[in-house]
Amino acid sequence: MTLPVLILTIILSLLKLLVTCLPTDAVNWIMSKFKIHSEISDANSIITFDGKRLEGEDKIQVINYFNEAKFLKKNHIFPGNEQLFLHPENSGTPIVIDTKRGKNDVRLFVYSYNDHVDVVKQYKKKVVAYSLLSESLQESTIPVIRDLA
Structure with a gap:
């Protein structure tokens, strides 16, 4: 025993x-x-702004700014109510990032404001929203985006 x-x-x-x-x-x-705010890579990402695809240096710059952004808080929204989450001062034109995380396709909608950046992340059948702090994305220092906006 x-x-x-x-x-x-x-x-x-x-x-x-x-x-x-x-x-x-x-x-x-x-x-x-x-992790809610995971880093994205250049190899498997497609970035579009106002229907135009970003390539080369602009794409790398947006990815670096997004990866360097600081996570602020998670926002609670329900699928289908993404527009209720957005602030009224937004122009309504997000940066759309299509990427893969493992086997899953992930779509990120990045909305820039003066004091923060809102991200709506869609993957599988889930929707997650959170806020980031990134001076580079907030100021729209990316030439192509600044010219289109």
Whole structure:
């Protein structure tokens, strides 16, 4: 009777050690699965603004600005009510980013304001909205977007 209890105690102790002392890479991988504002890559992204596709340096610049943006807060909206989320001072022309995250297609609508940036993220059949702080995206320093706006 003591042998099964001893083996069970050793197994539970090893399991506890494994769970509480995960390597940094494993923790970062787990955390990235639950991130709302995840980074996008240049290779599998298509960026459009006002129906025009951004290419080359402008595309890379928008991706860098988006990746460097600081997460402010999550906003609660329901699917189909994306327009209720937007502020009235918005011109209504978002930057649309189509990308892949793993096997899933993700569509991001990026709306710039003077004090923050709103993002509506659509993936699978879910809609998530959140706000970012990015002076570069807020000021529309991207030449193509500034010329079109």
